[in-house]
Amino acid sequence: QVQLVESGGGVVQAGGSLRLSCAASGRTGSVAMAWFRQAPGNERDFVAGINWSGDSRSYVDSVKGRFTISRDHAKRTVYLQMNSLKPEDTAVYYCAVGGLRDIVRAQSLYNYWGKGTQVTVSS
Numbered sequence: 001q002v003q004l005v006e007s008g009g010g011v012v013q014a015g016g017s018l019r020l021s022c023a024a025s026g027r028t029g030s031v032a033m034a035w036f037r038q039a040p041g042n043e044r045d046f047v048a049g050i051n052w053s054g055d056s057r058s059y060v061d062s063v064k065g066r067f068t069i070s071r072d073h074a075k076r077t078v079y080l081q082m083n084s085l086k087p088e089d090t091a092v093y094y095c096a097v098g099g100l101r102d103i104v105r106a107q108s109l110y111n112y113w114g115k116g117t118q119v120t121v122s123s
Helices: none
Strands: 003-007 010-013 017-025 033-038 045-050 057-060 068-071 077-082 090-099 110-113 117-122
Touching: 003 090, 003 110, 017 033, 017 090, 017 117, 033 068, 033 077, 045 068, 045 077, 110 117
Parallel strands: 010 117
Antiparallel strands: 003 017, 017 077, 033 045, 033 090, 045 057, 068 077, 090 110, 090 117
């Protein structure tokens, strides 16, 4: 059984930074991992993904240049460094694991999800 536990969310002023972590346990396999987010009243959307080897990353346009995804295989952890945060970044952020080595954006292709961590950016 795969478990994903996110941490690092909180309340921050616009322009501030947060680093989210997602610790994985269980048999995840050699797969890509991703972060999604869901704001109130909205669907859950792809934010960033990283492939198994860590040499390929993908971001939604709205976070390019501000967010950085990385992974530490030894710690079985994926990170999302979020800088220059904006009020529109406010959402619950979810970590996800699928069955593919390469990054995909469709949430239907991810089999395991964390419970999410709340990020609130005040103006």
